[in-house]
Amino acid sequence: MTAQHDIVLELKGLTKRFPGIVANDSIDLQLRKGEILALLGENGAGKSTLMNMVFGLYQPDEGEIWINGQPVSMDTPSKAIELGIGMVHQHFKLVPPFTVTENIVLGMETKKGLAIDLKSSAQRIQELSDRYNLNIKPHAVVDTISVGMQQRVEIMKILYRGADILIFDEPTAVLTPQEITELLAILKGLAAEGKSIIIITHKLKEIMEIADRCTVIRRGKVIDTLEVAAASPEALAERMVGRNVSLHVDKEAAQPGERLLEVKDLHVKDSSGQNMLRGVSFDIRAGEIVGIAGVDGNGQSELIEALTGMMKIESGSIRLEGKEMANLSPRTVSELGVGHIPQDRHKHGLVLDFTVSENSVLKSYYNNPMSKLGILQESNIRKEAERFIESYDIRTPGTEVLARSLSGGNQQKIIIAREIEANPKFLIAAQPTRGLDVGAISFVHKQLIAERDAGKAVLLVSFELDEILDVADRILVIFNGQIVGETTPSATNEQKLGLMMAGKLGGESSNG
Amino acid sequence: MAKLKSLMNVFRQESIWISIISIFLGLLIGAIVMLVGGYEPVLAYQSMIEKIVGNPYDIGETIRSIMPLILTGLAVAVAFRGGMFNIGVEGQIVMGSIGALFVGYFLDLPPVLHAIVAIVVGAIFGGLWGMLVAWLKTSRGINEVVTCIMLNWSALYISHIVVRMFMMEEGTARSKLIQDSASIEIPFLIQWFDGARIHWGFIITMLLLVGYSFYMNKTKWGYELRAVGSSKHAAHYAGISVNKTIHRTFFISGMMGGLVGTFEILGVFKYLAIAPTTSGLGFDGIAVALLGMNTAIGILLAAALFGALMYGSQGMSFGADVPGEVIRMVVSIIIFFAAAPGMLRVLFQLRRSTRRKEVSARGNDSVSH
Structure with missing residues (x-):
């Protein structure tokens, strides 16, 4: 030089x-x-x-x-x-x-x-x-x-x-x-x-x-x-x-249909008996993405775990298409049509010491065609993994390598493929782009919007305000275990949302 | 063909070589210990090998010593794979022998059926004793190691009470004999092996070894067990009932232990002695499972090594006048060296996540975790 x-x-x-x-x-x-x-x-x-x-x-x-x-x-x-x-x-x-x-x-x-x-x-x-x-x-x-x-x-x-x-x-x-x-x-x-x-x-x-x-x-x-x-x-x-990426999310206006998910007066306590959710109520229609904005630790994890059956609730109701699903087991909830991209992909989303194949069927391994009479059908399982790898561009040396050895973005793609391909009615995406790069983020956002356009109800929980503002059709702000405001991306901005998240500004006033 | 290839692959793994080298190191240091004590190591090892394979009777007895180690190795391995430590195999063995003894002594059934019922009951006794540990763990949150150790002693004293109350042989410190119809000896094999006590437990053990591998890798229950063992959180998220899987795991593990006791009663001793301590086979199973890396083939090899060493060591005192204490020392050194890599592996498993980058096949940039 x-x-x-x-x-x-x-x-x-x-x-x-x-x-x-x-x-x-x-x-x-x-x-x-x-x-x-x-x-x-x-x-x-x-x-x-x-x-x-x-x-x-x-x-x-x-x-x-x-x-x-x-x-x-x-x-x-x-x-x-x-x-x-x-x-x-x-x-x-x-x-x-x-x-x-x-x-x-x-x-x-x-x-x-x-x-x-x-x-x-x-x-x-x-x-x-x-x-x-x-x-x-x-x-x-x-x-x-x-x-x-x-x-x-x-x-x-x-x-x-x-x-x-x-x-x-x-x-x-x-x-x-x-x-x-x-x-x-x-x-x-x-x-x-x-x-x-x-x-x-x-x-x-x-x-x-x-x-x-x-x-x-x-x-x-x-x-x-x-x-x-x-x-x-x-x-x-x-x-x-290596190709054009739009840093802004392109999407049509939402066309919400019927009310798919109804949450009423939800109360949840954590294991130490502390009130983590204190009367949360909201609903999500088919064909819309509702974003939950909030600072970490204000009840988001508990809300997700309650919705997926991973945590017991104290009182309230969670209805999917009118059917009560509070306090059902995670498996029953998943079978009713709830997909869940978890916040912590290493802790919940994957068994890191399982192969890509095994992780691909984490929620379907027990049913035909993945297992018959209790025996795992290895060729079907491998085919499923190959299908995911192909259509979600998961970069892996093969189906039989450990999930642990993949990069974060590719690990996340396994989870997204698995949850979306299960064809849920209601999809929960918690911090779905955490730690991902621009290309992968835009891929994930497109998938969520495609799910919405296919008439699914989508709940997006994120600590990234950009993501909430770009992807959600409607925004709920959670603070201290309560929904403290509701707004839309067009009616708010980062500053206003930030204030609402800190519990300093009501949702109504931000509509003006 | 593919089977053979995958079998050969085991020997290509670096860990296999670590094990083999460790065993040789153990033999070497054992030899040094003997030299220092003024004994002839070459003669001693020679006598040991002679004792292991010298004549049909010894071959048969060596096989008989290996069998329970395979089962206890499996018992510990099942729990390991499920993310738990079954240090209570000792107690499960005792409960299995109580079950088998009861059926063998009190029930009147036709020959083959009698043995089958005794085996099933013995296995279930062991399984339920194991499940008690699991239940205390899931319902009360008590660490399985604590309950396992307490239940080992409980089982031992229960056996004393049971034998004394119901079937004490007058003038001895043991129970009455089981009926012949419950025996699982294989007469023609015993003849082949010059009276070595070979029994049907051998066949069942081999089947269980294959069954273990199949269950773990090919069935949905094995999938659940491994999922819970490697990440309880992910298993819970996946809709797997973690508690149910823990109960099932400990039941299977306990059954393996129960079968050890069962076979010893029905095939070897025919009675249950009032012993001051438990057999120690369950503890050896821990070393077998570690050395065998929780795989079926590994457990078979490790149990063969341990069983042969233990039985063969008797030859050292006959052939080379090595006193019992030195023999036990030598055997312990070999086992220590053989098992050390396995123990290290388990200890370092916790650190494996930090070494992720090195095992990565992509040379990946890892992202925020």
């Missing part, structure tokens, strides 16, 4: 193969001093593999890594740390009962005789924290601090070790909107202080906001590197998925 930029990290023709797949195919990449470089790509494009090579967790099959103009062999993470590379993983690696300082110095404690000198470490942490505006309290116990703060401790850990190149793997995935804003400010500050940053993400909004340049990876290859200031989100999305 030209001399005007100092290249701190350069990857030359990096290639990594896994059995049956080339995860990274001759990747070239340059990181300049003091810049924020976004690494954009779909789930399974090879971003994490690439960064794991840079951090010494994987060895490249071909290619070289250059740091400050010198070729290096990155055989272990400790070598990477020595060379000034630090990585903040998606899952934090902290010891919960330890203090912030103890966590940070772990493995490189300064000693004073035989004792560990935590005092001077804490002081240094305080200095670093002030310098980079991290606002860390060195003596707080990690157990007691928020997720956003824990992430800052992770950042501090690598700064403390003297990192100049900082790699962030999906750093905003676990954060609340407020925490995201704060993190992005911190990243900008770090770059301004001369640190070079690579951020792995598939959130276009964040890239537009903080990145200087963006390298796009698709199916293991570098597609393009763009100056963010001169690029549009649409252009980035198109490079990422």
Whole structure:
């Protein structure tokens, strides 16, 4: 490159193969001093593999890594740390009962005789924290601090070790909107202080906001590197998925039919006896998508679990086509025609140690044609999985690999295929696009709208306001176990919804 | 053809080699222990092998020692696959022998039928004793390990009471003998093996081994059991009744244990002794299941190893004058080394989720979880 930029990290023709797949195919990449470089790509494009090579967790099959103009062999993470590379993983690696300082110095404690000198470490942490505006309290116990703060401790850990190149793997995935804003400010500050940053993400909004340049990876290859200031989100999305994606959901106006689901005065208590739902009533018509907006923990999970029979209700009624289904078993509810894309795909939606085939029939395995006289019909089960893979474009090496080994987007597609192909009358989609990339999100949204247009009733529960505003036809706001407002996407906006979600604004007044 | 291929695949897995290497390491360290104690390890191992396969009688008795280990291995494995730890096989064995003894001693039935009824009752006794654990777990939330251990002792003392009250053989510390019509010995095989106590339990055990594999992998109940074992939440979401599956799992597991006791009564001893402790076979089953990685073929191999070692070790004292204590030490070392990889696997299973990226076939970018 030209001399005007100092290249701190350069990857030359990096290639990594896994059995049956080339995860990274001759990747070239340059990181300049003091810049924020976004690494954009779909789930399974090879971003994490690439960064794991840079951090010494994987060895490249071909290619070289250059740091400050010198070729290096990155055989272990400790070598990477020595060379000034630090990585903040998606899952934090902290010891919960330890203090912030103890966590940070772990493995490189300064000693004073035989004792560990935590005092001077804490002081240094305080200095670093002030310098980079991290606002860390060195003596707080990690157990007691928020997720956003824990992430800052992770950042501090690598700064403390003297990192100049900082790699962030999906750093905003676990954060609340407020925490995201704060993190992005911190990243900008770090770059301004001369640190070079690579951020792995598939959130276009964040890239537009903080990145200087963006390298796009698709199916293991570098597609393009763009100056963010001169690029549009649409252009980035198109490079990422390889075709035009509309970032806005196209849909016709809803044509609601008969009332399909009626919920009346629903009361639910959690296992500790706390009132989680306090008199929730609403209904959904055939052919409409009702969105439930709300901050996490205001009764959404309980509402879904009550509707699907996974949780007992205290009082009230849930009727599907006039038939009472409160307190029926999950299986009966599912057989009555309720589909459920669960919020936590790893906990509920899939048995991770089952194969793709086995997961495809998680709700139908016991019936003809998936089993006869109690014997599983393997060929029918495999055919079903193949059908799902084909029509939902699930990228998997085969039907007999473990669900655990697929990327999040493809795992989610298995669930969506299974729930939609069961042809439910009423479909519950809880956080259906959590952690998915742009291409997959648009796919999921289209599926939900197609279900609506096929005359199904759809309940969309989401913490993403964009999603609610884009996809739902009618919006209910849940707060503290009650529906506190009802509105429509055309009559409201993010700000108003945000206020309603905080319980500060009634639904009626937002209609004006 | 495909069957054979998949069978061979087992031996290609790295874990198989770990097991084989561990066994050799165990033998090696056992040898060192013997050397230090001033005994001849080569002679000792030679005598051990001679004891295992030296003559028809010993071959038969080796097989007889392997059989209960297969069953207890299966009992533990069923529970493992269902996500639970059945450390109560001991008690289930005792309950099975009580059931078989009752039928064998008190009922008057024609020969074959008598044995069948005794086997069924023994199995059900064991199964119900196992299900008691499951019921306490699902209804009261008591951890199965706690109840299992308590119920082991309860079963033992119940056996003492039952024998003393109903069928004590005067002047001995055991029950009266079962009737001949309930015996499950196979006379011509016993003759073949020079009097080794071979019985129909052997055939049933082999069938159960095949049945286990079929049940787990090919039936909807096996599917439910595995689903509950690997994720209770996902199973609940899928509409599987988690509690019912837990009860069923423990019933099957307990039945396997019950059959061990049943076969020992009907095929080997013909009586139930008033013993100060339980047999220990159930605990060995834990090691068998771990070493066999909960697969049918693995359990067969692991039980064969354990059974042969235990029976063969008797030869070491005859042939090489190794005292019993040293023999037990050597056998324990071998078992420890053999079972260690399995135990490590179980312990590290918890950490497997964090290693997801490495096993990924896609070299995937994992997303937020």
